[in-house]
Amino acid sequence: MRPTVIAGNWKMHHGPAATREFFHDFSPELSDPPPTVVIFPPAISLSAAVESRRGRPEVALGVQNIHWEASGAFTGEHSAGMAVAAGARFALIGHSERRHVFGETDEEVGRKITAALGEGLTPVVCVGETLEERQAGRVDEVILRQLDAAIHPLPEGAPRFFLAYEPVWAIGTGETATPDDAAATHATLRGRLNQAFGPERADEVPILYGGSVKPSNVTELLAASDVDGVLVGGASLDAPSFAAIAEAG
Numbered sequence: 206m207r208p209t210v211i212a213g214n215w216k217m218h219h220g221p222a223a224t225r226e227f228f229h230d231f232s233p234e235l236s237d238p239p240p241t242v243v244i245f246p247p248a249i250s251l252s253a254a255v256e257s258r259r260g261r262p263e264v265a266l267g268v269q270n271i272h273w274e275a276s277g278a279f280t281g282e283h284s285a286g287m288a289v290a291a292g293a294r295f296a297l298i299g300h301s302e303r304r305h306v307f308g309e310t311d312e313e314v315g316r317k318i319t320a321a322l323g324e325g326l327t328p329v330v331c332v333g334e335t336l337e338e339r340q341a342g343r344v345d346e347v348i349l350r351q352l353d354a355a356i357h358p359l360p361e362g363a364p365r366f367f368l369a370y371e372p373v374w375a376i377g378t379g380e381t382a383t384p385d386d387a388a389a390t391h392a393t394l395r396g397r398l399n400q401a402f403g404p405e406r407a408d409e410v411p412i413l414y415g416g417s418v419k420p421s422n423v424t425e426l427l428a429a430s431d432v433d434g435v436l437v438g439g440a441s442l443d444a445p446s447f448a449a450i451a452e453a454g
């Protein structure tokens with residue numbers, strides 16, 4: 206059985222003080238069994254998150270990006286090993302803002318996944334089409350290309366990674382894919398995972414939906430088939446709002 210995953214991507218919001226405040230106010234009443242709750246603060250706030258989450262083992266932490274090298278002259282970057290040492294268990298990889306704002310390529314995404322797995326960090330690999338690609342009827346082509354590039358370098362054995370489908374046109378826009386659209390795309394992704402890993406191992410990979418998820422739409426999205434969780438941006442910044450989403454999981 207795959208866990209339900211409720212993940213919050215804070216992007217470039219919440220420094221250390223705001224992070225402490227968030228955890229002070231964040232006390233969801235989780236269902237039983239509880240969902241996997243993961244928060245991705247800015248890396249500079251990770252140690253504040255680790256401290257203020259003490260005694261709250263139900264909230265895991267992650268980083269929003271890593272470099273594929275272990276160390277070196279890469280100003281502004283941090284490695285997977287450093288993220289683990291600082292308290293991260295997960296890493297977002299290939300978020301659309303990394304791809305479209307910072308020019309990250311499919312190949313770099315693949316290298317980052319290998320680096321994350323090598324350090325025991327669980328990658329949350331993001332794929333998704335732009336509005337232009339959607340209008341051109343290229344959704345499957347784009348997401349499968351991104352997925353293939355991501356899983357191509359994976360070693361043999363059970364894939365310890367999560368996948369997130371985030372249509373770029375739904376991120377931060379208030380527009381959400383309908384539950385039916387999300388279910389159809391997730392089925393396409395799961396089909397490819399089956400081909401690549403066989404149904405048993407593919408079955409272990411949770412596929413999250415992301416793009417304008419909020420307390421008012423999370424329940425119907427989680428009810429869609431093959432939607433195993435959500436990756437939440439804006440609505441994860443406010444503790445009561447993210448608690449309401451976590452409680453739906």
Ligand code: PGA
Binds near residue numbers: 436437439
């Ligand atoms: P959003 O962002 O929920 O603000 O649309 C989602 C994401 O980018 O992960």
